[in-house]
Amino acid sequence: LEQMQVRDSLKMYNSLVERCFKECVEDMRSKALTGKEEQCVAKCCEKFMHVTARVGMRFQEFFTQMEQQAAQQAAAAQGGK
Amino acid sequence: LEQMQVRDSLKMYNSLVERCFKECVEDMRSKALTGKEEQCVAKCCEKFMHVTARVGMRFQEFFTQMEQQAAQQAAAAQGGK
Amino acid sequence: LEQMQVRDSLKMYNSLVERCFKECVEDMRSKALTGKEEQCVAKCCEKFMHVTARVGMRFQEFFTQMEQQAAQQAAAAQGGK
Amino acid sequence: MPGEQPSEAEQNAVAAAALTMATTELEYRVSLLNSMVATCHDRCAARPYKEGALSVGENSCIDRCAAKYWQVVAIVGQLLGAQNK
Amino acid sequence: MPGEQPSEAEQNAVAAAALTMATTELEYRVSLLNSMVATCHDRCAARPYKEGALSVGENSCIDRCAAKYWQVVAIVGQLLGAQNK
Amino acid sequence: MPGEQPSEAEQNAVAAAALTMATTELEYRVSLLNSMVATCHDRCAARPYKEGALSVGENSCIDRCAAKYWQVVAIVGQLLGAQNK
Numbered sequence: 001l002e003q004m005q006v007r008d009s010l011k012m013y014n015s016l017v018e019r020c021f022k023e024c025v026e027d028m029r030s031k032a033l034t035g036k037e038e039q040c041v042a043k044c045c046e047k048f049m050h051v052t053a054r055v056g057m058r059f060q061e062f063f064t065q066m067e068q069q070a071a072q073q074a075a076a077a078q079g080g081k
Numbered sequence: 082l083e084q085m086q087v088r089d090s091l092k093m094y095n096s097l098v099e100r101c102f103k104e105c106v107e108d109m110r111s112k113a114l115t116g117k118e119e120q121c122v123a124k125c126c127e128k129f130m131h132v133t134a135r136v137g138m139r140f141q142e143f144f145t146q147m148e149q150q151a152a153q154q155a156a157a158a159q160g161g162k
Numbered sequence: 163l164e165q166m167q168v169r170d171s172l173k174m175y176n177s178l179v180e181r182c183f184k185e186c187v188e189d190m191r192s193k194a195l196t197g198k199e200e201q202c203v204a205k206c207c208e209k210f211m212h213v214t215a216r217v218g219m220r221f222q223e224f225f226t227q228m229e230q231q232a233a234q235q236a237a238a239a240q241g242g243k
Numbered sequence: 244m245p246g247e248q249p250s251e252a253e254q255n256a257v258a259a260a261a262l263t264m265a266t267t268e269l270e271y272r273v274s275l276l277n278s279m280v281a282t283c284h285d286r287c288a289a290r291p292y293k294e295g296a297l298s299v300g301e302n303s304c305i306d307r308c309a310a311k312y313w314q315v316v317a318i319v320g321q322l323l324g325a326q327n328k
Numbered sequence: 329m330p331g332e333q334p335s336e337a338e339q340n341a342v343a344a345a346a347l348t349m350a351t352t353e354l355e356y357r358v359s360l361l362n363s364m365v366a367t368c369h370d371r372c373a374a375r376p377y378k379e380g381a382l383s384v385g386e387n388s389c390i391d392r393c394a395a396k397y398w399q400v401v402a403i404v405g406q407l408l409g410a411q412n413k
Numbered sequence: 414m415p416g417e418q419p420s421e422a423e424q425n426a427v428a429a430a431a432l433t434m435a436t437t438e439l440e441y442r443v444s445l446l447n448s449m450v451a452t453c454h455d456r457c458a459a460r461p462y463k464e465g466a467l468s469v470g471e472n473s474c475i476d477r478c479a480a481k482y483w484q485v486v487a488i489v490g491q492l493l494g495a496q497n498k
Contacts (some may be wrong), residue, residue, distance in 0.1 A: 021484060210450075
């Protein structure tokens with residue numbers, strides 16, 4: 001299970017690199033990132049982490065709510081017997 | 082093996098959700114899907130299941146044919162001995 | 163581990179097919195690839211293998227260099243004791 | 244027979260099956276979360292990236308995006324479920 | 329030595345290797361089918377989606393898409409095979 | 414206690430953990446290589462494909478693409494690492 005977590009975070013790392021490269025690196029005429037590209041990559045990455053945090057929060061809320069509803073329905077079904 | 086099937090169908094479920102969201106959900110100014118978006122998602126999903134069925138049929142035919150050819154070639158090779 | 167290699171190469175095979183289909187196959191009015199499409203697929207595939215070889219070379223260089231640096235730093239740390 | 248204890252082997256098999264199911268469920272949630280994050284980032288992060296923090300507009304866009312995503316999950320789930328019966 | 333029976337351990341190893349190969353082959357087919365479905369849906373499903381069912385035109389588009397997909401599989405397979413030798 | 418030998422079970426556990434780590438590391442490198450190849454192919458391979466070989470221009474484009482890719486890997490790694498602390 002811990003192994004799975006490490007794997008997931010490496011996968012996320014890879015996909016974040018790919019995304020920010022694609023969104024930020026524009027020209028292939030130099031071997032080094034331009035200042036603009038570098039800043040774009042940093043902001044892309046930060047922004048993505050913030051989106052992850054926010055979506056994760058909503059995600060958690062949703063599943064918590066769903067489990068509460070399931071528990072209430074189970075309780076109601078028991079009470080109805 | 083059964084475990085693999087469950088995993089594949091969950092993966093397919095996820096990718097179908099992502100596809101139909103991307104193709105159908107247009108504006109982010111409301112919290113609820115519009116009627117148009119909702120219909121689009123339903124049709125996108127149905128259409129995709131029909132495409133899956135049709136491609137799956139062709140896929141099955143192809144592999145059956147390939148295996149028959151392999152069997153015939155094996156028989157011919159045996160006969161040639 | 164060998165199993166992993168087989169799986170990786172089949173995955174690469176699949177993604178190469180998908181890429182070259184998308185880049186080369188243009189019209190769906192015939193059941194057979196046109197000569198132009200066929201040539202495009204062959205070149206797409208060859209080109210991709212060359213890109214893979216070149217990127218792989220740079221990749222190897224990079225990791226070799228990184229490991230050398232790590233070894234030097236370890237040696238320097240030992241020497242500083 | 245009621246009241247009889249399951250053997251140790253049976254208990255182990257049940258525990259293994261439960262662990263497998265929990266792992267599959269977890270994988271599913273992780274992959275769902277990842278698609279939601281990627282999709283809502285695509286839709287809501289303002290380009291070109293001016294800063295790393297989220298603006299008020301981006302935050303509410305993400306909340307709506309997540310809400311709509313759940314609705315799509317529900318519709319697709321219903322249709323796939325209907326087909327499987 | 330001909331006629332000699334393989335030991336039980338050898339038989340188990342052979343069976344395990346066969347299962348592994350079959351699993352890999354199955355995974356390959358599932359992933360090939362998934363790419364075909366996704367690609368042919370992209371190419372052939374008429375947008376905007378007016379109905380869930382496939383029209384005659386969509387159906388024949390899918391058949392041609394699948395036929396062409398197999399040809400690409402064959403060409404790429406040949407070229408990759410040639411390189412590996 | 415210094416000088417004491419670890420038991421066989423302990424040695425096996427350490428070996429298994431090392432193998433798991435090595436496998437994960439390898440998977441990570443393979444997937445990183447695959448994204449680099451796909452991204453640099455997208456960026457550098459001239460379309461329409463006129464020949465299978467790489468031109469001089471394509472080769473140097475790939476070298477620069479790989480160099481820039483490593484820099485992005487480093488920046489993202491640093492920012493993710495900083496956040497985890």
